[in-house]
Amino acid sequence: MALNNFCLVCGGTGCESSKADDIFKNLRTAVEAHGLTGQVQVVKTGCFGFCEKGPIVKILPDESFYVEVKPEDAEKIVAEHLVKGRPVKELLYKTADQVTAKTEEDIQFYQKQIRIVLRNCGIINPEDVQEYIARDGYLGLEKVLFEMTPQQVIDEVKKSGLRGRGGAGYPTWLKWTNTSKTPADQRYVICNADEGDPGAYMDRSTLEGDPHSVLEAMTIAGYAQGATKGFIYIRAEYPLAIHRLEVAMKQSREMGLMGKNILGSGFDFDIEIRLGAGAFVCGEETALIQSIEGKRGMPVPKPPFPSVSGLWGKPTSINNVETYANIPVIITKGGDWFASIGTATSKGTKVFALTGAINNSGLVEVPMGTTLREIVYDIGGGIKGGKAFKAVQSGGPSGGVLPAASLDTPIDYESLTKIGSMMGSGGLIVLCESDCIVDVVKFYLDFSVEESCGKCAPCRIGGRKLLNILDKITKGKGTLEDLATMEQIGFAMQRASLCMLGGTTPNPILSTIKFFREEYLEHIEQKKCRAGKCKDLVTYTVIADKCIGCTVCARKCPVNCISGERKAPHVIDQSKCIKCGACFDACKFGAILVS
Amino acid sequence: MSVITKDKTATEFSSTLVQFIEEWKDKPGSLIMILHRLQQEFGFLPRPAIIQLSQMLQLPLAKIYGVVTFYHYFKLTKPGRNNIQVCMGTACYLKGGEDIIHELENLLGIHLNQVSDDGEFSFESVRCVGCCGLAPVAVCGTEVFGKLVPDKLPEVLAKLKSN
Ligand SMILES: Cc1cc2nc3c(=O)[nH]c(=O)nc-3n(C[C@H](O)[C@H](O)[C@H](O)COP(=O)(O)O)c2cc1C
Numbered sequence: 185m186a187l188n189n190f191c192l193v194c195g196g197t198g199c200e201s202s203k204a205d206d207i208f209k210n211l212r213t214a215v216e217a218h219g220l221t222g223q224v225q226v227v228k229t230g231c232f233g234f235c236e237k238g239p240i241v242k243i244l245p246d247e248s249f250y251v252e253v254k255p256e257d258a259e260k261i262v263a264e265h266l267v268k269g270r271p272v273k274e275l276l277y278k279t280a281d282q283v284t285a286k287t288e289e290d291i292q293f294y295q296k297q298i299r300i301v302l303r304n305c306g307i308i309n310p311e312d313v314q315e316y317i318a319r320d321g322y323l324g325l326e327k328v329l330f331e332m333t334p335q336q337v338i339d340e341v342k343k344s345g346l347r348g349r350g351g352a353g354y355p356t357w358l359k360w361t362n363t364s365k366t367p368a369d370q371r372y373v374i375c376n377a378d379e380g381d382p383g384a385y386m387d388r389s390t391l392e393g394d395p396h397s398v399l400e401a402m403t404i405a406g407y408a409q410g411a412t413k414g415f416i417y418i419r420a421e422y423p424l425a426i427h428r429l430e431v432a433m434k435q436s437r438e439m440g441l442m443g444k445n446i447l448g449s450g451f452d453f454d455i456e457i458r459l460g461a462g463a464f465v466c467g468e469e470t471a472l473i474q475s476i477e478g479k480r481g482m483p484v485p486k487p488p489f490p491s492v493s494g495l496w497g498k499p500t501s502i503n504n505v506e507t508y509a510n511i512p513v514i515i516t517k518g519g520d521w522f523a524s525i526g527t528a529t530s531k532g533t534k535v536f537a538l539t540g541a542i543n544n545s546g547l548v549e550v551p552m553g554t555t556l557r558e559i560v561y562d563i564g565g566g567i568k569g570g571k572a573f574k575a576v577q578s579g580g581p582s583g584g585v586l587p588a589a590s591l592d593t594p595i596d597y598e599s600l601t602k603i604g605s606m607m608g609s610g611g612l613i614v615l616c617e618s619d620c621i622v623d624v625v626k627f628y629l630d631f632s633v634e635e636s637c638g639k640c641a642p643c644r645i646g647g648r649k650l651l652n653i654l655d656k657i658t659k660g661k662g663t664l665e666d667l668a669t670m671e672q673i674g675f676a677m678q679r680a681s682l683c684m685l686g687g688t689t690p691n692p693i694l695s696t697i698k699f700f701r702e703e704y705l706e707h708i709e710q711k712k713c714r715a716g717k718c719k720d721l722v723t724y725t726v727i728a729d730k731c732i733g734c735t736v737c738a739r740k741c742p743v744n745c746i747s748g749e750r751k752a753p754h755v756i757d758q759s760k761c762i763k764c765g766a767c768f769d770a771c772k773f774g775a776i777l778v779s
Numbered sequence: 780m781s782v783i784t785k786d787k788t789a790t791e792f793s794s795t796l797v798q799f800i801e802e803w804k805d806k807p808g809s810l811i812m813i814l815h816r817l818q819q820e821f822g823f824l825p826r827p828a829i830i831q832l833s834q835m836l837q838l839p840l841a842k843i844y845g846v847v848t849f850y851h852y853f854k855l856t857k858p859g860r861n862n863i864q865v866c867m868g869t870a871c872y873l874k875g876g877e878d879i880i881h882e883l884e885n886l887l888g889i890h891l892n893q894v895s896d897d898g899e900f901s902f903e904s905v906r907c908v909g910c911c912g913l914a915p916v917a918v919c920g921t922e923v924f925g926k927l928v929p930d931k932l933p934e935v936l937a938k939l940k941s942n
Pocket residue numbers: 347348349350351352353354376377378379380381464465466467468469470502503504505507508609683684685
């Protein structure tokens with residue numbers, strides 16, 4: 185019997201956590217129970233991107249797209265859809281105006297996306313190399329090994345205009361040229377999968393959903409630069425991605441796609457996985473090299489650049505996961521094709537992890553030059569709960585905010601830098617009126633200060649100073665001079681820090697002082713936090729007239745600081761209140777006042 | 780790699796651990812990989828184990844401690860039987876990760892990075908675990924708890940305790 189249907193179940197980390205594994209098992213059991221074995225194949229894929237609505241199950245060939253599936257829905261999907269051919273309506277996605285969307289094409293979230301990097305995510309079983317090959321996988325490697333010289337490979341990448349997706353946007357061809365031009369008996373290529381930005385998971389999803397694309401790309405990079413050995417430096421916090429990489433490496437070795445004499449071409453290339461250990465600074469390339477060498481991950485001054493003297497003193501080129509994932513397609517479809525997508529200086533697509541106060545959080549891949557408005561409103565479905573848009577934070581702790589005025593700026597490397605933010609790795613955090621700018625900035629500063637390696641004074645001391653000032657401001661003790669002082673320290677750090685961790689630590693502050701000065705002023709002059717996030721600036725009190733004495737708040741208060749007789753107005757003991765807001769949320773009579 | 784293979788209080792090296800160390804020790808830059816494996820074995824890095832490792836690798840103790848203390852991932856104290864990792868990445872922070880931490884402090888009567896008296900629970904804050912769509916998130920072992928609210932925590936703790 186031939187296969188009639190495929191059931192694709194998302195097996196990315198987000199969905200796995202929402203019981204996608206049970207859904208997968210239940211689907212298999214149901215398929216068997218209905219005697220469909222051999223006609224229906226249940227496949228666990230990588231992330232579909234639409235994490236907000238996960239877990240997702242997709243049925244092929246009709247492409248029905250089921251969202252928020254629960255393990256117990258499996259039986260219905262099989263019995264109704266696969267046996268009787270009737271899609272399970274209540275599991276299909278509903279658009280904002282309650283229209284039932286049948287396939288991905290009907291869902292606005294997907295309409296403006298182009299998938300190059302994520303081309304296989306959610307489509308293939310990442311643990312089966314055959315499925316990768318069936319979608320033109322390893323075709324690029326074959327072409328490179330048998331039809332192209334290393335220089336021709338670099339030329340093709342140059343034509344594509346591909347720039348690094350790890351943050352800085354350095355032209356990939358140039359990095360490869362520098363490395364290959366340095367005379368050496370050994371060269372290395374490294375994949376940077378450290379993904380430390382605390383709100384971004386593009387690289388994780390790529391590795392989980394399509395590990396072979398990165399392995400193939402690294403092998404191509406090795407060939408182009410005359411390197412025979414590669415390392416993948418990946419966060420230990422990503423166990424599923426590590427597992428899928430290990431499976432993929434085993435399969436490609438068995439098939440002669442990695443190791444000695446690849447495909448009989450005479451080219452040798454092998455890859456080793458090295459685990460990070462939770463230090464953000466190790467994403468910086470010189471620190472990363474120190475870490476692979478087994479040392480404390482402290483950055484070292486550049487020059488010499490890794491392309492001249494990198495891992496164990498040998499010429500080394502380091503690229504980001506997403507940068508690599510583009511390479512096989514550039515080789516098979518050509519640099520010109522790739523360069524036809526995007527803006528004048530930024531080619532191809534960019535994957536963003538869209539989160540925060542947005543209706544559709546998830547992974548999105550859009551052509552460079554897409555505007556923020558399209559991402560937030562068309563793809564992201566607008567702000568959650570109908571609240572007002574405040575800003576988008578891009579570039580994580582190294583980036584800045586993009587205010588409403590920049591909603592129509594086409595996103596590329598240059599435009600983001602010009603606004604005082606940066607592309608960064610691809611985290612896009614949407615902030616709404618209930619987020620406090622100063623509080624968010626303090627969160628990033630806290631992160632950068634904790635992650636500073638302490639090697640150089642501007643970052644070690646400057647970062648701490650900035651954090652102290654911010655802390656003062658959120659406690660209502662800031663002064664106007666503090667703003668000027670922060671700017672001075674910030675400018676000094678940008679210039680004098682040894683690595684870009686310290687060099688970019690002040691960015692969130694500088695960019696918000698520029699665009700949201702009035703919020704700082706409110707905290708400083710009026711001792712007010714309009715979003716109610718800065719706990720020292722808010723008090724919770726009971727409005728005696730409104731309180732009916734239902735005691736709900738007293739029971740909810742985690743520190744038991746609300747007292748009062750049943751049916752009599754309650755009182756909050758301000759000296760014990762930790763300003764958690766639980767009483768406010770609990771009171772059904774509007775009797776708790778936040779001021 | 781965060782799964783604890785066996786709960787051992789003694790620091791005896793299993794034969795598979797010894798084999799792993801032998802296999803890796805002559806590779807350049809293998810120290811961090813070996814430390815990961817060691818932590819996997821014991822759930823943390825007990826001092827006697829580090830001393831034994833320094834002898835096996837012929838590396839000064841200070842050099843190993845220098846590396847261990849640089850990286851957040853390595854733990855020098857024993858975590859609880861259930862070590863809950865509360866995500867404090869950006870998305871989770873914005874959606875109330877801090878409230879989860881406060882509530883855990885209340886429910887367990889311990890602070891961040893402490894262990895409950897019965898050794899059942901400990902909890903720490905971690906950076907983005909990669910399920911921002913489910914924010915706020917907490918992880919325990921291989922289990923991920925998404926879209927958490929403080930009210931759901933007693934249920935989560937009960938579940939972990941019964942595991
Ligand atoms: C503090 C810091 C953290 C970084 N973290 C990462 C990271 O997690 N992933 C990444 O690919 N690049 C990161 N980078 C950038 C790398 O140093 C490097 O530029 C990049 O991996 C080069 O690859 P690309 O040219 O393909 O972008 C970081 C840089 C700094 C200064």
